[in-house]
Amino acid sequence: MRGPARETVKQGRRVRRLAHLLDRWLLPLYALLAVSYLALPVLVMILFSFNDPSGRSNISWRGFSLESWFDPLGQPGLAEAVTTSLAVALFATLAATVLGVLIGLALVRHRFRGRSSINLLIFLPMSTPEIVLGVSLLTLFLASTQFAFVPEGTFFPLGFHTILIAHIMFNISYVVVTMRARLQGFPRHLEEAAMDLGANEWTTFWRVTFPLILPGVMAAALLAFSLSIDDYVITVFTSGQATTFPLYIYGSQQRGIPVQVNVVGTIIFLVAVGMVVLSTLLQRWQRPDRVEAVEMEGART
C-alpha cells in the first residue's frame, strides 16, 4: 500500500475508534450527568427539608434537624393553602377528566364534520403561554361585572371558585391529548359485539368501553392532578384572596421561606412518585391486557 492510502485507512480506523469511544463511554456518562442535573434541585429541596429551622430563611445550611418534619403544617396559613390546593386539584381533576374523556371518546370513535376545528381548539390552550390564559380569564372576570346577564358575585370577588374554573379549563386539553394517545386503535368491534349480543348502550359502556379506557382515564387524571396542584401562573391571576400551596411559597419567598415548605414539597413529591410506581406495577400486573385477552379468546373459538 502506498503512503497516502495507508494514511486514509489509519484515519478511518481512528475515526471509528473515536465513534466507538463516544458510543461506549461518553454517551452513557453524559446521560448519567444529564439525569443528575435534572435531579439535583429535587435532592436539594429534600435535603433542605431537614435543615435546622432557626434562621430567618431556608437558603443556607445550618445543621440537620427533624423539627419541621414533626410539624409539617406548623406555619400560619400553610395548612389552609395546602388544603385549598388539594381541593382545587381534586375537583378540577374530576371535572376536567369527565369533560376531556367525553371529547376523547368522540374524537377517537366517531367521524363527524368539524373535526379539525375541534382538534385545533384542543391544541390552542396548550400552545398559549400560561400567563395569557391567566390574564384572559381575569379580563373575563373583570368585565363580567358589567354584563347584565351575569348575576353579581358570580365571579367577583375572585376566590376558590375562579381558581377552579381556571384549572378545569387548562386541564381539559391535557386530558383529551392523553386519552387520544391511549385510545389509538380502540377495538370498536368489541362494543359492537356486546351490542349484537343484546347489551344496551349503558351496559356496553360500563362493561366493555369503560374497563378498556380505564388505564387511559387514570393516566389523564394523574396528569391533570399534578398539573393542577403545581400551577402558579394561572392561579395567581384568578385567585383573589384565596391562597394555594404554590401561592404560599411565592408569597413567603420575600419574607424567607419556612423549612416546612420543603417538607410539604417533599411529601407531595414522594406521593406522586409512589402513585406512578403503583400505576406502572398495576399495568404490568394486568398484562396481557384485556383487549389482547379477549382477542385471543376470540381467535381460539
Add this chain to the structure above:
Amino acid sequence: MSWFRRHPTATAYLLLAPGIAYLAIFYLYPTLQMFLVSLWTGTVEAGYQLTFNFGIYPQALAQYSDHFLRSLLYGAIATLLTFLIGFPLAYFIAFRGGRYKSLLLFLVIAPFFTSFLLRTLSWRIIFADQGLALGPLKDLDLLPEEFRLTATPSAVIAGITYNFLPFMTLPLYVALERIPPNLLEAAEDLYAGTWQRFRRVTLPLALPGVFAGTLLTFIPAMGDFVNAELLGSPQSQMIGNVIQARFLRVSDYPTGAALSFILMAAILVGVFIYARVVGTEELTGGTS
C-alpha cells in the same frame, strides 16, 4: 336499534358539547375579552369604558420593547440549550437505554413531581453568593469574592433551560424511538458512515420531535416570569414580569391586556410560520 346507534354523528356532538362549550366560554371568549379590555380607558376607582383606544398598542410596544426583546432572546437561547442538552440524552435513552429505558424516562419526568417554584428556589440555594456551588470555590480563592450567579441574565436563562428540559427531551425521545432499526441498518449496508447515517437518516426522522420540543419549550419560555423574578434582577425582567405587574400591582388593566394580546398574537403567528416551514400535523393530532 337504539337512537345512539342510528345517529352516530349526533352522538359525537353530544359527547363533545359540554367540554367544547366550556372551552368556548372560558378559553375562546376570554381571549376576545382580553382584546376588548386592552381598548378600555379609565382607572380602577372611576371605572373603565370601552373607548377603542387602539393607540395603546404602539404605546405599549414602544415602552416595553426591551422586555419583549429580552423574552425573545432568553427564550431562544434557552430553547437552543435544551435542544443541545436534551438531544444526546434522548438519543441515549432511545437507542442505548436497554433495560434501563423506563428508569431513565422516569428520571427525566421525575422533576415534574416537585413544585416548579421549589425547584427554581433550589437553584437559588445552589447558586447563592455563598451557597453550595460558589461558597467552597470562593473559600479556596478560586473565584473572586464579588462573583455572583444569581441576579444575572445567565441565571434566568439557566433557570428556564432547566425548567423546560424535559419538555424538549421527551418529544425528541418519542421521535427517535419510532425510527425503525432496519432503516439504520439499510444506511449501514449502503456504506454510510456513522456520521453520515446520523445526519442523513436519524436527524431528519427526528424532526417531528424537534418541532414539538421547540414549541413546548419556546412558548412557555417566552411567557415565563417566575425565573426572571426568582433568579434575575430588575435588569433582566421579561415581558411576563411587566404583564404581571400591570395587572396585580398597579391595576393598569388595559396596558397589561394589550401586552398579553401582543404576546399571544406574536406566538400564534410564529407557530403558524414554523409549522409551515417544518411542517408536521402530529402535534395537533392530525386532521382527518
